[in-house]
Amino acid sequence: MTDHNDLDPATISAQGGGTIVPDIGMATTYARGADYALLDPANMYARDHSDITRQCERVLARLEQADAALLFPSGMAAIAAVFRTLPAGSSIVVQSGIYWGTTAWLRDFCARRAMHLHEVDTADPAQLETSIATYKPQITFIETPSNPWLKSTDIARAAMLAHDAGGLLAVDSTAATPVLSQPLTLGADIVMHSATKAINGHSDVLAGVLATNAPDAPIWQAIATDRHDAGAVINPFAAWLLLRGMRTLPLRVHRMSQSALTIASHVADHPKIDAVYYPGLPDHAGHAIAARQMQGGFGGLMSVLVTGDGADALRVAGRLQLFARATSLGGVESLVEHRFTIEPHTGIPPNLLRLSIGIEDAGDLIADLEQALD
Numbered sequence: 001m002t003d004h005n006d007l008d009p010a011t012i013s014a015q016g017g018g019t020i021v022p023d024i025g026m027a028t029t030y031a032r033g034a035d036y037a038l039l040d041p042a043n044m045y046a047r048d049h050s051d052i053t054r055q056c057e058r059v060l061a062r063l064e065q066a067d068a069a070l071l072f073p074s075g076m077a078a079i080a081a082v083f084r085t086l087p088a089g090s091s092i093v094v095q096s097g098i099y100w101g102t103t104a105w106l107r108d109f110c111a112r113r114a115m116h117l118h119e120v121d122t123a124d125p126a127q128l129e130t131s132i133a134t135y136k137p138q139i140t141f142i143e144t145p146s147n148p149w150l151k152s153t154d155i156a157r158a159a160m161l162a163h164d165a166g167g168l169l170a171v172d173s174t175a176a177t178p179v180l181s182q183p184l185t186l187g188a189d190i191v192m193h194s195a196t197k198a199i200n201g202h203s204d205v206l207a208g209v210l211a212t213n214a215p216d217a218p219i220w221q222a223i224a225t226d227r228h229d230a231g232a233v234i235n236p237f238a239a240w241l242l243l244r245g246m247r248t249l250p251l252r253v254h255r256m257s258q259s260a261l262t263i264a265s266h267v268a269d270h271p272k273i274d275a276v277y278y279p280g281l282p283d284h285a286g287h288a289i290a291a292r293q294m295q296g297g298f299g300g301l302m303s304v305l306v307t308g309d310g311a312d313a314l315r316v317a318g319r320l321q322l323f324a325r326a327t328s329l330g331g332v333e334s335l336v337e338h339r340f341t342i343e344p345h346t347g348i349p350p351n352l353l354r355l356s357i358g359i360e361d362a363g364d365l366i367a368d369l370e371q372a373l374d
């Protein structure tokens, strides 16, 4: 079923899997003939699969250079699907300081399953190596670039260490998108995205995706079976919207990356900004790794520390005219998030603002930041 190819992502995305405009296919059940054979052998019941979901998954697999992809109703459903395959008592290494929803769910899940969860700063090569060698995790889960700190973990190195210890590497590549990074080609076993973010890009679809180059591996079979049996399937309309959003994925991601680099470089020297976290900046701690494992840009996500305290950061957020004040990232519109307001007990500094750069004019966005910081 492999359709790896040498087509550019822009071509794969624009063509959306072959049809100019596919049908949504809202049917939940499919007819049989007088002989009781399915009229369309591929479709029996919508929890098993649907044409639009398959088409969307094929495009995602090709973009990811994967043999197979599975869609889920959200990014968290995709993450949960990976870890639900593990037996009680398993050992897991997860990167610390990542998307809070992942950490919170894993802590709760591992406590209930008597699993050993080890939260490690995998962006630190020494900690990555020691923790995997010590804990011998069934799954090592990293997020690169990470959210909101934009740390870079060396995917190839993490894959090698995870395999040496007899386990698998799963990578949350949401901030990179399949346009900028293909973790499977670097040795990862499973790549995950919250397709809610840049893959859809229009802030109107909740979706998650997993992709692999080992569709016959027991873990992938278990994930596929569990998705079907437990029913974590995407709605056909969501898959249709996602396929539509992805038509412009490379265009959007390149534009957002270019603008983000311009903006990060600009505000880096601003007297009212203490620090900028963006992997595209040469002095960012993870720049060298990011440059090695991302091509064509560093994504649209960055965080800044506003000079002063939480009130100063909130004042800046409140004065922004073009950046909408909202959580999430990767949409065509720029967003600003004051993480501390939403998650005050997770170690986020009160003066941190996370910016998701959209596809607006970079000059307009810089002018907006300038007036808000003044």
Ligand SMILES: *Cc1c(COP(=O)(O)O)cnc(C)c1O
Residues within 6 Å of the ligand: 074, 075, 076, 077, 099, 101, 102, 143, 147, 172, 174, 175, 194, 195, 196, 197, 206, 207, 208
């Ligand atoms: C948003 C996000 C998720 C969770 O995805 P949902 O679609 O909101 O369930 C996971 N990881 C990262 C990095 C995210 O940004």
